Amino acid sequence: MSISPPNVLNYERFRQWQMRLDLSRGKPAPEQLDLSQALLDEAGQAGYRARDGFDCRNYGLPLGLPEARELGGELLGVPAAQVVAAGNSSLELMHDALAFALLHGVPQGEEGPRGAPWRAQGEIAFLCPAPGYDRHFAICEALGVRMISVPMHDDGPDMDAVESLVREDASIKGMWCMPLYSNPTGAIYADEVVRRLAAMPAAAPDFRLFWDDAYRFHHLTDTAHTTLDVIAACAAAGHAGRVLMFASLSKVTIAGGALAWLAASPGNVAWWQRCASVRSIGPDKLNQLRHVRYLRGRATLDALMARHRALLAPKFAAVDEVFRERLSNVPGVRWNVPQGGYFISLYVPPGHARRTVELAGEAGLVLTPAGAAFPYGVDPQDSHLRIAPSFASLDEVRLAAQGIAVSLLRSLETSEALAG
Amino acid sequence: MSISPPNVLNYERFRQWQMRLDLSRGKPAPEQLDLSQALLDEAGQAGYRARDGFDCRNYGLPLGLPEARELGGELLGVPAAQVVAAGNSSLELMHDALAFALLHGVPQGEEGPRGAPWRAQGEIAFLCPAPGYDRHFAICEALGVRMISVPMHDDGPDMDAVESLVREDASIKGMWCMPLYSNPTGAIYADEVVRRLAAMPAAAPDFRLFWDDAYRFHHLTDTAHTTLDVIAACAAAGHAGRVLMFASLSKVTIAGGALAWLAASPGNVAWWQRCASVRSIGPDKLNQLRHVRYLRGRATLDALMARHRALLAPKFAAVDEVFRERLSNVPGVRWNVPQGGYFISLYVPPGHARRTVELAGEAGLVLTPAGAAFPYGVDPQDSHLRIAPSFASLDEVRLAAQGIAVSLLRSLETSEALAG
Numbered sequence: 001m002s003i004s005p006p007n008v009l010n011y012e013r014f015r016q017w018q019m020r021l022d023l024s025r026g027k028p029a030p031e032q033l034d035l036s037q038a039l040l041d042e043a044g045q046a047g048y049r050a051r052d053g054f055d056c057r058n059y060g061l062p063l064g065l066p067e068a069r070e071l072g073g074e075l076l077g078v079p080a081a082q083v084v085a086a087g088n089s090s091l092e093l094m095h096d097a098l099a100f101a102l103l104h105g106v107p108q109g110e111e112g113p114r115g116a117p118w119r120a121q122g123e124i125a126f127l128c129p130a131p132g133y134d135r136h137f138a139i140c141e142a143l144g145v146r147m148i149s150v151p152m153h154d155d156g157p158d159m160d161a162v163e164s165l166v167r168e169d170a171s172i173k174g175m176w177c178m179p180l181y182s183n184p185t186g187a188i189y190a191d192e193v194v195r196r197l198a199a200m201p202a203a204a205p206d207f208r209l210f211w212d213d214a215y216r217f218h219h220l221t222d223t224a225h226t227t228l229d230v231i232a233a234c235a236a237a238g239h240a241g242r243v244l245m246f247a248s249l250s251k252v253t254i255a256g257g258a259l260a261w262l263a264a265s266p267g268n269v270a271w272w273q274r275c276a277s278v279r280s281i282g283p284d285k286l287n288q289l290r291h292v293r294y295l296r297g298r299a300t301l302d303a304l305m306a307r308h309r310a311l312l313a314p315k316f317a318a319v320d321e322v323f324r325e326r327l328s329n330v331p332g333v334r335w336n337v338p339q340g341g342y343f344i345s346l347y348v349p350p351g352h353a354r355r356t357v358e359l360a361g362e363a364g365l366v367l368t369p370a371g372a373a374f375p376y377g378v379d380p381q382d383s384h385l386r387i388a389p390s391f392a393s394l395d396e397v398r399l400a401a402q403g404i405a406v407s408l409l410r411s412l413e414t415s416e417a418l419a420g
Numbered sequence: 421m422s423i424s425p426p427n428v429l430n431y432e433r434f435r436q437w438q439m440r441l442d443l444s445r446g447k448p449a450p451e452q453l454d455l456s457q458a459l460l461d462e463a464g465q466a467g468y469r470a471r472d473g474f475d476c477r478n479y480g481l482p483l484g485l486p487e488a489r490e491l492g493g494e495l496l497g498v499p500a501a502q503v504v505a506a507g508n509s510s511l512e513l514m515h516d517a518l519a520f521a522l523l524h525g526v527p528q529g530e531e532g533p534r535g536a537p538w539r540a541q542g543e544i545a546f547l548c549p550a551p552g553y554d555r556h557f558a559i560c561e562a563l564g565v566r567m568i569s570v571p572m573h574d575d576g577p578d579m580d581a582v583e584s585l586v587r588e589d590a591s592i593k594g595m596w597c598m599p600l601y602s603n604p605t606g607a608i609y610a611d612e613v614v615r616r617l618a619a620m621p622a623a624a625p626d627f628r629l630f631w632d633d634a635y636r637f638h639h640l641t642d643t644a645h646t647t648l649d650v651i652a653a654c655a656a657a658g659h660a661g662r663v664l665m666f667a668s669l670s671k672v673t674i675a676g677g678a679l680a681w682l683a684a685s686p687g688n689v690a691w692w693q694r695c696a697s698v699r700s701i702g703p704d705k706l707n708q709l710r711h712v713r714y715l716r717g718r719a720t721l722d723a724l725m726a727r728h729r730a731l732l733a734p735k736f737a738a739v740d741e742v743f744r745e746r747l748s749n750v751p752g753v754r755w756n757v758p759q760g761g762y763f764i765s766l767y768v769p770p771g772h773a774r775r776t777v778e779l780a781g782e783a784g785l786v787l788t789p790a791g792a793a794f795p796y797g798v799d800p801q802d803s804h805l806r807i808a809p810s811f812a813s814l815d816e817v818r819l820a821a822q823g824i825a826v827s828l829l830r831s832l833e834t835s836e837a838l839a840g
Contacts, residue, residue, distance in 0.1 A: 025479070027478055027479055028478065030475060030478075033468075033475065033477040033478060040463075040464060040467075040468060040477075040706070041464045042464060043460075043463035043464045044460060044461045044462060044463045044464045044465075045464075047460075048453075048460060055450060055453065056676060056677070057453040057460075057674045057675060057676055057677060058447055058448065058450075058453060058675045058676055059445070059447055059670075059675045059676055060676065087507055087508070087704070088507070088703070088704045089699075089700045089701065091699065091700055091701060092699055092700045095698065095699040095700075096699070099519055099523060102523060102539075103519060103522060103523070103539075103562075103563055103564070104562065104563075117564075119522075119523075119539050135698075135701075138698050139698055139699075142523075142524065142695070142698040143523055143524075144523070144537075250479075254477045254706065255477060255478045255479045256476060256477055256478055256479055256480065256701075256702055256703075256704060256705050256706065257476070257477060257704045257705065257706040257707065275562070278515065278555075278558050278559055278562040279509075279511065279512050279515040279516070279559075280509045280511055280512045280515075281509065281511065281555075281676075282676055283508070283676075284507070284508045284676060284677040284704065284707065285676050285677065286460070286674065286676065286677040287677065287704065287707070
């Protein structure tokens with residue numbers, strides 16, 4: 001693909017290009033994957049013996065390799081005994097947690113008996129802060145869990161709405177949360193939001209926060225933001241069993257071949273073990289061992305994430321720069337400048353998101369489908385676009401941002417022409 | 421542990437030993453895992469580019485790496501398009517297939533609409549040839565699927581019983597099958613059994629055979645037994661969608677870090693993809709790539725399995741030899757001499773299996789719990805023991821076989837003394 005000239009002056013020029021670029025998903029770029037090339041090159045040197053001599057080649061350790069659980073504990077700020085180290089996908093853990101809850105039920109409170117399987121409790125629902133992560137919503141939709149949208153603010157979900165719903169409605173069994181650099185708005189949950197989520201009364205005694213800490217390490221500025229320790233906050237509020245935390249190294253080392261963690265109260269970990277050990281004799285502990293020996297701990301991880309940031313931040317800056325140049329004077333258009341994570345949200349005048357994505361698509365630029373960040377894929381205002389600038393090269397991102405801008409402007413012009 | 425003297429003359433001697441040995445699970449021995457050491461040593465040389473240039477480090481390919489699906493196709497005798505290459509455990513695939521069926525339903529026939537979720541169809545049941553694999557039964561028990569025992573013969577399940585039940589009872593949604601060297605009896609399904617399973621009328625239009633081809637490559641004699649191609653047999657009988665085949669490389673390369681396959685009709689593979697792609701963005705394709713580049717195809721696999729056999733066959737022979745020496749004249753005692761797989765079944769006089777396991781345990785020898793090979797862990801005759809000689813060394817196996825024999829003899833003596 002030819003990149004020059006650097007500016008796309010109008011939609012027709014952009015469309016003639018047929019650029020064949022995909023900004024729909026938050027995939028790491030090849031240069032980011034290269035950062036952990038040593039993990040692949042030196043895979044043969046990691047051996048197969050765990051610290052205690054355990055033969056990682058064989059079956060066993062359903063909760064994961066002890067040192068992989070410890071690494072998770074260090075990085076997530078949770079005791080290793082409360083951490084499960086699993087396969088290559090935290091999405092799997094979230095899906096399975098919901099599937100296990102549907103099929104087996106979950107403990108009611110940290111010390112309480114296991115509640116009835118959610119599938120036997122009639123129609124159940126999850127709260128879905130929106131805009132949110134489309135794959136969370138896809139899990140709910142596939143498993144027949146009703147989704148209830150709640151508004152997302154810059155400091156987290158609208159807590160008045162959340163508290164009122166959770167207090168009243170016992171069919172609400174859970175809630176999706178991405179506390180830091182939330183997908184796709186970049187929201188950072190305020191301490192008070194986390195405290196309220198931990199403390200709020202819930203009509204359902206087996207209510208769970210599905211806490212997807214996907215971008216915990218993924219800063220884009222000098223400020224390494226953190227959010228309040230939700231596991232401690234829940235315990236302090238007398239709701240130790242309320243939260244299931246999920247995280248992974250997918251966007252730290254190798255997107256398709258890293259490891260994922262689940263962290264929770266001891267009661268929840270015991271519940272997970274009972275459900276999961278029927279399913280598997282244990283995860284790939286060799287890959288866990290390779291990761292432990294490569295990453296070692298917090299310092300190595302921080303240094304690696306700084307290199308990710310050096311590759312990613314210019315792409316986010318490029319989008320912001322182009323949007324400021326092309327869209328800053330357009331009424332009803334705004335976007336966020338995320339301080340971490342993988343996405344930019346572009347908010348356009350109502351009724352123009354879908355058409356903008358279509359116009360970009362006709363020019364060969366694939367964006368996340370409009371509405372994807374909302375339950376059932378329906379953005380009631382048709383005004384939100386999710387932009388994933390990580391995978392493409394910096395030049396491509398700059399060009400794509402121009403393309404998005406001219407697609408939006410074309411959509412706005414067309415509707416003005418129809419109105420006029 | 422001291423191994424000599426080679427013979428355990430009586431139970432008291434055996435108990436004094438306190439041997440601390442575990443023959444409860446079918447784990448490969450370290451020497452077997454060593455056979456694939458090159459897979460670990462040369463992991464750094466497999467690279468990350470698939471044949472078509474795909475970057476295996478990144479997200480994607482929910483059905484697995486194309487060349488890993490092709491390898492599965494070659495080894496399972498199924499077109500690659502009908503093979504899914506997944507993570508490190510076929511048990512996971514079986515669990516998830518049942519969980520997906522419960523939560524989503526499965527297609528009714530190859531071309532038919534998807535049936536209602538099994539969880540919405542009232543109490544459902546699976547046929548369980550017994551003795552069978554305890555982990556199959558654990559999945560059913562955990563997921564609330566009623567188990568119906570059917571007798572297991574040397575040529576497969578009792579087909580008169582199976583046909584009659586499946587024809588009459590629409591709540592029977594599935595059946596566990598291990599066609600070759602079945603766990604734990606070593607049964608080999610006769611061609612006619614496979615044909616009848618494929619052709620039998622089923623009251624449930626969404627009936628499925630869960631076909632666990634775990635020991636397809638695991639011969640212990642010069643005869644490499646095969647079973648009839650069940651996918652072709654089902655298609656020929658007009659029931660293309662009836663069977664889900666599962667297999668893995670866990671006991672070929674690395675028990676905890678290999679890859680698993682699901683093979684089925686195109687309609688079933690499409691169903692699987694719809695369910696599984698909500699759960700994960702793709703398996704660990706780097707590990708799949710390493711396996712493809714290490715194993716290459718049938719010839720390498722056959723050579724590797726011959727080396728496994730050279731390590732395993734003497735252990736099975738040792739058990740047989742000790743049993744012939746110690747138990748051949750004991751009324752009501754028999755055992756099988758398996759032609760493949762990982763287990764020996766020892767049949768003892770009714771009422772003596774549990775006591776024999778207890779006595780062995782008191783002497784430090786852990787056996788599979790009596791009854792484990794039956795639904796709900798209950799052997800109605802209390803007469804079956806499962807012996808897993810793979811993990812221990814040859815000397816240990818010989819000693820353990822002596823220990824089993826003297827434990828059984830002690831159990832028989834005690835009951836005679838009580839009777840007399």
